[in-house]
Amino acid sequence: MFHPLRVAEIERLTDDAVAVTFQVPAELRETFRHVPGQHIALRRTVDGREIRRTYSICTPASDEPALRVGIRLVEDGEFSTYALKELAVGDTVDVMAPSGRFVLAPRPGHFVGIVGGSGITPVLSIVATLLTRRPDARFCLIRSDRTAASTMFLEEVADLKDRFPDRFQLVSVLSREDQQSGLPSGRLDEERLREMLPALLPVASVDGWYLCGPYGLVQAAERALRTLQVPRNRIHEEIFHISEPTPAELAAATGSSPSLPGAAAPLRASARSTVTATLDGRAGSWPVLDGEPLLETVLRNRADAPYACKGGVCGTCRAFLVRGEVRMDRNYALEDEEVTSGYVLACQSHPVTEEVELDFDR
Template identity: 85%
Template sequence: MFHPLRVAEIERLTDDAVAVTFQVPPGLRETFRHIPGQHIALRRTVDGREIRRTYSICTPASDEPELRVGIRLVEDGEFSTYALKELAVGDTVDVMAPAGRFVLEPRPGRFVGIVGGSGITPVLSIAATLLARQPDARFCLVRSDRTAASTMFLEETADLKDRHPDRFQLVSVLSREDQQSGLPSGRLDEERLRELLPALLPVGAVDGWYLCGPYGLVQAAERALRGLQVPRGRIHEEIFHISETAPAEAALAGAAPPGAAATGIAAAGSSDAPLGGPASLRSPARSTVTATLDGRAGSWPVLDGESLLEAVLRNRADAPYACKGGVCGTCRAFLVSGEIRMDRNYALEDEEVASGYVLACQSHPLTEEVEVDFDR
């Protein structure tokens, strides 16, 4: 559900990025109270066409929620162009309640964020909340940016270092500009991270790793951590930028990136094992999806080539979604019965998929009948 919120402040962060703060009325404070790391979906309508985009909340979690997001200009990006060039204080934007599972509930321990570019946004909220609420917690932030001028939230990270000098460690790397001090310039690839991380901290003693940014950086960091024997359950990921290559086609060509290939999934309790490989990409001639949403269930045909989300949206305009790219996780649903092909998954943890959850925007039926539950 969207709520119209007034823009209270717009702060220019860099030449191509702004921070937008929304005014939360007293009656909606509970609705917009967020867990550190969550995001919100913003909506606008242009010529009768709805545009939705998700942006992470950068402010610390509190009982008096301050709703602030960082928006970086994306080439040909409809919403980001509007936000940087047209949006003004006093304007009203439709905003969905916070969502997402790239989160850290504050607890004692040692945590690390590895971020690239605008990937700093959710991790800034995570680090700030953790350090403020848990005196026994430590946080190391490893961030990669193109240049110093393109670095978002410089003042906020410097402030964290000033307030928590013994518990907050900041390591900055510029890929396209030399620094007078600190690490040499260049990309943070897998090889470099495998050398850097053990030199910075005791890798085995880290309780949680939070990777956020472009797909290449996140995947390089995950491979580096797995090479350093970090258990998969301690690694949490959020992708900000992905290629437009169709994953199903890439899977057939044998070149899909890990975690992004089309995957066949059977409902929990099915007598058949989850499907996989090119043979499982075929869809039945006709399929029906049964979906439960807000306590109401309905059944509708799935047209040729449609995702489950598209079929539900034709009949239930309130079906949850934001990015439709397999990134935000807003359309997460439980697969009650049937089998599906999930093209992309950049939002669900392995444990969630194993438990039966799918992304409706990326799911296509492989059986004549499929049932999903958005309420679980």
């Protein structure tokens, strides 16, 4: 469900990024209370066409939620272009309640974030909340940006260094610009991370790794951590800006094997399938059109079905698979444990069996 919220402030962060703060009325404070790391979906309608995008909340969790998101301009991005060039203080934007499972509820321990570009946004909320609430917690932030001028939330991160000098470690890498001090410039690829992380940290004793940013960086960091024997359940990921997947990416995202000569045939969608979906306590059953993702089937009959990106990234359309079997095209939002427990992304799911049942309320 969306709520119209007034834009209270727009702050220019870099030439191509802004921070937008929304005013949350008293009656919606509980609705917009967030766990550090969550995101919100924003909606606008242009010529009768609905545009939805998700943006991570960068403010710490608090009793009186301050709703601030970072928005970076994406090439040909319909919403980001609007946010940077047209959106003004006093305007109203439709905003969905916070969601997402790339979160860290404050607890004791040693945690690390590896982020690239705008991937700093949710991790900023995680770090600020954790260090403020837990004096027995430490955090190391490893961030990669193109240049110093393109780095988002410089002041906020510097403030954390000043406030928590003994418990906050910052490592900055620029991929396209030399630094006067610190690490040499260049991309954080798998090989570099594999060599760098043990020199910086006691890898085996880190309680949680939070990887956020472009697909390439997140996947390189995960591979490096797995090579360093980090258990998969300590690695948490959120991908930004996914393009159409290659066969290798698709196989990695779905946990299946790509079609190769001599390989077992992949699961195929059923030609005649029906989906039953429960949403807000009401259930309905509808035929699935040929090649149609289950989310589209539900949306044709229930306009209130939850979704944002439709790209398998944000996880807004997560649903529990009650019965039947589905094939997911891609999955960059659900943890392995969620998939094992029976959750799927409706926007990426195609029916394999003739009858499929989803529960969006679980």
